[in-house]
Amino acid sequence: xxxxxxxxxxxxxxxxxxxxxxxxxxxxxxxxxxxxxxxxxxxxxxxxxxxxxxxxxxxxxxxxxxxxxxxxxxxxxxxxxxxxxxxxxxxxxxxxxxxxxxxxxxxxxxxxxxxxxxxxxxxxxxxxxxxxxxxxxxxxxxxxxxxxxxxxxxxxxxxxxxxxxxxxxxxxxxxxxxxxxxxxxxxxxxxxxxxxxxxxxxxxxxxxxxxxxxxxxxxxxxxxxxxxxxxxxxxxxxxxxxxxxxxxxxxxxxxxxxxxxxxxxxxxxxxxxxxxxxxxxxxxxxxxxxxxxxxxxxxxxxxxxxxxxxxxxxxxxxxxxxxxxxxxxxxxxxxxxxxxxxxxxxxxxxxxxxxxxxxxxxxxxxxxxxxxxxxxxxxxxxxxx
Amino acid sequence: xxxxxxxxxxxxxxxxxxxxxxxxxxxxxxxxxxxxxxxxxxxxxxxxxxxxxxxxxxxxxxxxxxxxxxxxxxxxxxxxxxxxxxxxxxxxxxxxxxxxxxxxxxxxxxxxxxxxxxxxxxxxxxxxxxxxxxxxxxxxxxxxxxxxxxxxxxxxxxxxxxxxxxxxxxxxxxxxxxxxxxxxxxxxxxxxxxxxxxxxxxxxxxxxxxxxxxxxxxxxxxxxxxxxxxxxxxxxxxxxxxxxxxxxxxxxxxxxxxxxxxxxxxxxxxxxxxxxxxxxxxxxxxxxxxxxxxxxxxxxxxxxxxxxxxxxxxxxx
Numbered sequence: 210x211x212x213x214x215x216x217x218x219x220x221x222x223x224x225x226x227x228x229x230x231x232x233x234x235x236x237x238x239x240x241x242x243x244x245x246x247x248x249x250x251x252x253x254x255x256x257x258x259x260x261x262x263x264x265x266x267x268x269x270x271x272x273x274x275x276x277x278x279x280x281x282x283x284x285x286x287x288x289x290x291x292x293x294x295x296x297x298x299x300x301x302x303x304x305x306x307x308x309x310x311x312x313x314x315x316x317x318x319x320x321x322x323x324x325x326x327x328x329x330x331x332x333x334x335x336x337x338x339x340x341x342x343x344x345x346x347x348x349x350x351x352x353x354x355x356x357x358x359x360x361x362x363x364x365x366x367x368x369x370x371x372x373x374x375x376x377x378x379x380x381x382x383x384x385x386x387x388x389x390x391x392x393x394x395x396x397x398x399x400x401x402x403x404x405x406x407x408x409x410x411x412x413x414x415x416x417x418x419x420x421x422x423x424x425x426x427x428x429x430x431x432x433x434x435x436x437x438x439x440x441x442x443x444x445x446x447x448x449x450x451x452x453x454x455x456x457x458x459x460x461x462x463x464x465x466x467x468x469x470x471x472x473x474x475x476x477x478x479x480x481x482x483x484x485x486x487x488x489x490x491x492x493x494x495x496x497x498x499x500x501x502x503x504x505x506x507x508x509x510x511x512x513x514x515x516x517x518x519x520x521x522x523x524x525x526x527x528x529x530x531x532x533x534x535x536x537x538x539x540x541x542x543x544x545x546x547x548x549x550x551x552x553x554x555x556x557x558x559x560x561x562x563x564x565x566x567x568x569x570x571x572x573x574x575x576x577x578x579x580x581x582x583x584x585x586x587x588x589x590x591x592x593x594x
Numbered sequence: 595x596x597x598x599x600x601x602x603x604x605x606x607x608x609x610x611x612x613x614x615x616x617x618x619x620x621x622x623x624x625x626x627x628x629x630x631x632x633x634x635x636x637x638x639x640x641x642x643x644x645x646x647x648x649x650x651x652x653x654x655x656x657x658x659x660x661x662x663x664x665x666x667x668x669x670x671x672x673x674x675x676x677x678x679x680x681x682x683x684x685x686x687x688x689x690x691x692x693x694x695x696x697x698x699x700x701x702x703x704x705x706x707x708x709x710x711x712x713x714x715x716x717x718x719x720x721x722x723x724x725x726x727x728x729x730x731x732x733x734x735x736x737x738x739x740x741x742x743x744x745x746x747x748x749x750x751x752x753x754x755x756x757x758x759x760x761x762x763x764x765x766x767x768x769x770x771x772x773x774x775x776x777x778x779x780x781x782x783x784x785x786x787x788x789x790x791x792x793x794x795x796x797x798x799x800x801x802x803x804x805x806x807x808x809x810x811x812x813x814x815x816x817x818x819x820x821x822x823x824x825x826x827x828x829x830x831x832x833x834x835x836x837x838x839x840x841x842x843x844x845x846x847x848x849x850x851x852x853x854x855x856x857x858x859x860x861x862x863x864x865x866x867x868x869x870x871x872x873x874x875x876x877x878x879x880x881x882x883x884x885x886x887x888x889x890x891x892x893x894x895x896x897x898x899x900x901x902x903x904x905x906x907x908x909x910x911x
Contacts, residue, residue, distance in 0.1 A: 272693070274697075275693055275694075275696065275697040278697045278701065278772050279696075279697065279700055279701065281701070283700065283701055283704045286704070286705050286708045286709065287708055290708065290712055291814070294813075294814045298812075307722070309720070309813060310716045310720040310721070310722035310725075311722065313712040313713060313715060313716035313720065313813075314712075314713045314716045314717070314722075314728065316709045316712070316713075317709050317710060317712075317713040317732065317784055317788060318713075318728065318732075320709065320777065320780055320781050320784060321732060321735055321781060321784055321785070323750070323781070324743060324747060324777065324778060324780075324781030324782075325735050325738050325743055325781055325782075325785075326735070327746060327750070328738075328742060328743035328744075328745075328746035328747055329738055329742060329743070331745075331746035331749075332742050332743075332745070332746060335745070335746075381634070384630075385630075385631070385634055388627045388630055388631055389631060391627050392627065392628075392631065399631055399635055401894065402635050402638060402639055403634070403635065403638050404893075405638070405639075405642065405890070405893075406638070406642070407838065407893070408838055408886065408889040408890050408892075408893040409642075409842070409886050409889070409890075410841070410842030410843075410844070410861050410864075410885060410886075410889075411842065411844065412842075412844055412861045412864050412865050412868070412882075412885070413842070413861075413864065413882045413885050413886050415868065416645060416864065416868065416878050416879065416881075416882040417641045417642055417644070417645050417882065418641060419868075420641070420644050420645060420648065420661075420875065420879065421641055421644065423873075423875075425873070430657060430658070430873075431657075431658050431659065432660075433648075433656070433657070433658075433659065433660045433661070433875060434660075435640070435644060435660065435661075435662070438660040438662065467638065467641065470638075471638075524736075524737060527739070528739045528740070528741070530741065530845070531844055531845070535844075535865060535868065549739065549741055552741055553741060553845070556741075556744070556745055557849075562745060565745065566745070569739065569741060569742040570742075572739050572741070572742065573737070573738065573739060573742055576737040576739070577737065579737075580734075580737055
């Protein structure tokens with residue numbers, strides 16, 4: 210944090226010019242400063258370059274590589290901003306104040322431009338090309354997306370995810386948050402335990418849930434999965450849960466609901482707590498039942514939050530990939546395909562860039578109505594206020 | 595960690611019981627509330643509990659009996675072991691993978707926060723042309739599915755970008771490097787970061803900023819000395835979010851860093867284990883728990899910031 214010590218020098222700059230003394234002296238100071246800053250930037254770039262070469266070196270000590278990586282990744286970016294800010298200070302005041310905002314916003318715009326905007330355009334172009342991306346094939350790839358039986362199934366399954374995940378996660382979350390709000394003690398603990406799956410990776414969650422759905426056919430060992438344990442306890446035959454079409458879709462959806470409910474619950478809980486007490490009290494004094502309070506006060510009050518959370522969940526459900534990829538087994542024979550999973554399959558496993566890109570574009574288009582709905586809801590609420 | 599923000603919706607999330615005096619007419623939970631809460635919590639906890647218990651059972655038992663049978667005689671000798679964890683760390687290569695995950699995750703969390711905080715400050719407290727349009731554009735990028743960006747970025751890293759024969763982005767040669775993964779994660783996290791931080795930083799009282807300006811502070815000083823300390827809840831909230839997301843990510847790390855034993859991250863190591871030893875529950879469960887350890891720690895130690903930061907902009911209803 211050597212930065213702090215140099216901080217106070219910055220505002221002093223205009224003072225140099227005020228005495229109106231020799232312009233030559235001012236020019237030298239500015240010149241010297243420019244040299245210093247430019248030298249600093251060059252040194253920083255060379256040092257970063259060295260660090261990157263070092264990090265690419267396969268033979269270097271891994272601990273050292275990681276230590277350097279952390280120093281560069283954590284400190285480097287701050288130093289970069291600081292140096293750019295100093296560099297802007299060298300410009301004449303009226304120019305520097307116009308340039309500075311772009312220096313602050315610039316890195317974000319550059320990164321987003323290169324890593325999101327350019328890929329979107331590139332993917333759209335690719336989706337009209339063949340599988341190696343060398344020649345245009347018109348709408349062939351889109352034709353595939355909307356006629357291939359496996360693709361159609363993936364669209365149907367994704368619809369199921371889009372409806373069920375937000376619906377279940379938000380309603381369970383809302384009810385749980387409302388009820389937990391009434392607890393005298395233990396509210397924080399109860400909420401943390403529901404939130405806990407959010408901290409677990411999709412792969413980790415797959416292990417967790419495979420242990421529940423686990424199935425071994427006769428002669429291949431005993432069934433240690435929880436559901437089959439219950440089946441056996443009831444004297445029934447064990448079931449290969451994840452191959453039970455079409456119910457295996459629901460079993461996978463349950464995993465996502467398990468992960469996401471905590472997020473919905475914790476955000477909704479904050480919204481519920483910000484409802485003014487006197488409104489709720491007044492309703493109760495007027496004889497409203499708890500159910501009426503919930504329906505006519507709680508739900509309308511947190512509606513904006515419900516919209517935000519639902520949007521977030523829908524977008525996540527559209528993009529779901531890991532759960533199906535890791536848990537679904539052979540997605541095609543189990544008929545649990547979803548759109549994003551198909552995309553990865555065509556891009557990376559079948560190396561058909563055109564088809565993969567076309568699926569990605571469809572995925573992107575599917576998100577747009579959700580965003581329009583979201584914006585509309587906000588406008589309506591603004592208008593009501 | 596100096597100030598907590600004197601900010602609009604002061605939502606006290608983590609206080610275990612309401613601290614204010616009970617208002618008349620508030621009905622506290624009866625048996626119905628308690629039962630529902632307990633049932634839901636139990637349902638949510640059982641899956642993880644099964645993994646935790648299995649991870650401490652010897653291979654032979656874990657393979658032949660369900661984990662719930664351990665609850666019947668928890669004190670029998672030979673019922674518990676920590677061998678599974680040793681095995682996972684050594685044989686599974688999880689120790690190396692743990693380090694890789696750290697090296698990927700920490701910068702991938704810090705870089706987008708720094709970049710987004712500067713941008714959010716500019717969007718909130720600086721006047722410039724295109725301010726509104728650029729902000730809407732950035733938030734609009736929230737909807738881009740990250741899978742859509744993978745292939746073009748992969749090609750960009752290897753060959754740069756061309757229009758016809760004109761190369762407008764040079765060969766970056768970033769495939770398989772940490773920097774390549776950081777930049778990708780940074781880009782995927784930025785829209786949400788800018789959105790959240792702009793909501794929070796924009797809601798700071800303008801009187802504070804104005805008076806600092808009158809006292810002669812420049813933008814960098816205001817940002818670093820005033821806005822950053824005041825925004826700790828929002829910064830922490832996004833940090834947790836991004837940390838969990840990057841730590842738990844499988845796809846991005848796999849595609850940009852590769853899947854060799856030297857470079858693999860924890861989720862990938864676990865996924866490989868699932869593929870190769872999908873029925874070795876003693877190993878799988880202990881490995882799964884190793885991957886969960888750090889995120890759970892981070893989450894539980896920082897969760898009180900989480901809600902305050904996330905909901906500052908959204909809940910004002």
